[in-house]
Amino acid sequence: MFFSGRQFAAAAFVALPLVASPALAQESAMSAPVATISVAAEGTASVAPDMAIVSLAVVSRAETAEAAMTDNNQSMQKVLDALKASGIAAKDIQTDNFSINPQYKQVTSDDGSESRVIDGYQVVNGLDVTVRALDNLGAVLDQSVKLGVNSGGNITFTNADPSAAQEAARKQAVAKAMAKAKTLADAAGVSLGNVLAISEGGSAPQPLLRTASFAMKDMGSVPIATGENDYDVTVNMTFAIGQ
Structure with missing residues (x-):
C-alpha cells in the first residue's frame, strides 16, 4: 500500500504517543512521592575521666x-x-x-x-x-x-581521647533510632524499608563533663571525686515505607 507524504506524517503523529507512553509512565512513577518514616534518637556512653x-x-x-x-x-x-x-x-x-x-x-x-x-x-x-x-x-x-x-x-x-565513648554512643543512637522506626511501622501496619538518609545532630558529640570546686582557705588534703563523663550523640534517620 502506498502512502502519500501527508498520510505518512499523520500516521507517525498518531503512533508517537503509543511509543512514548511507557517512558512517560516510568517518569510518572519516579516522580511520585516516597512514603517515609523519620525518627531521631540519642545515645549516651559514660567513661571515667583521665x-x-x-x-x-x-x-x-x-x-x-x-x-x-x-x-x-x-x-x-x-x-x-x-x-x-x-x-x-x-x-x-x-x-x-x-x-x-x-x-x-x-x-x-x-x-x-x-x-x-x-x-x-x-x-x-x-x-x-x-x-x-x-x-x-x-x-x-x-x-x-x-x-x-x-x-x-x-x-x-x-578525657584526652573520648573517641571510643563517642563511637559507642553513636552505635547506641542508631540502634535506638532503628528500633523506634520499626515500632512506628508496626503500629501503622506497614513494613520498614531501606534507610534513605542518616545524619548526626549537631557539629560534634558533646560531653557532659563533671565539674567540681575547692575552697581556698582552711584546706588540708584536698579530696577529689572524679565520677564519670557522659558523651551524648543524636542521630536522625529516614526510612522508606515498604510495600
Whole structure:
C-alpha cells in the first residue's frame, strides 16, 4: 500500500504517543512521592575521666600598681615552679587572664559631697592547668594554695581521647533510632524499608563533663571525686515505607 507524504506524517503523529507512553509512565512513577518514616534518637556512653583542667589565680593588692605587680609576680613564680616540679609540662600551663585595676573607695568631703578616690591597685593573674595524672591532683591543689593561689578553684574533668565513648554512643543512637522506626511501622501496619538518609545532630558529640570546686582557705588534703563523663550523640534517620 502506498502512502502519500501527508498520510505518512499523520500516521507517525498518531503512533508517537503509543511509543512514548511507557517512558512517560516510568517518569510518572519516579516522580511520585516516597512514603517515609523519620525518627531521631540519642545515645549516651559514660567513661571515667583521665585528666582535669583546673583554674587557679593569684590576686594581689597594694597601695601602688608596682607593689601589687611585684607581690603577684613573686607568688605566681613560686606556683609555676611548684607545678613544673610536680611533673606538669609547660604546654599544660596557660595564662587564662591577667589584669591590673585601681581599687576605689567612697569618701565624703567637708561640704558633704561624696566622691570616689583610688584606694590601691589589684593585680590578677589566672592560670588554666591541665593535670594528666589525676592521682596527683589533690597534692597539686594543696601546694598551689600554700604558695599563693587565692582565687579560682573550678575543676573540669575530661578525657584526652573520648573517641571510643563517642563511637559507642553513636552505635547506641542508631540502634535506638532503628528500633523506634520499626515500632512506628508496626503500629501503622506497614513494613520498614531501606534507610534513605542518616545524619548526626549537631557539629560534634558533646560531653557532659563533671565539674567540681575547692575552697581556698582552711584546706588540708584536698579530696577529689572524679565520677564519670557522659558523651551524648543524636542521630536522625529516614526510612522508606515498604510495600
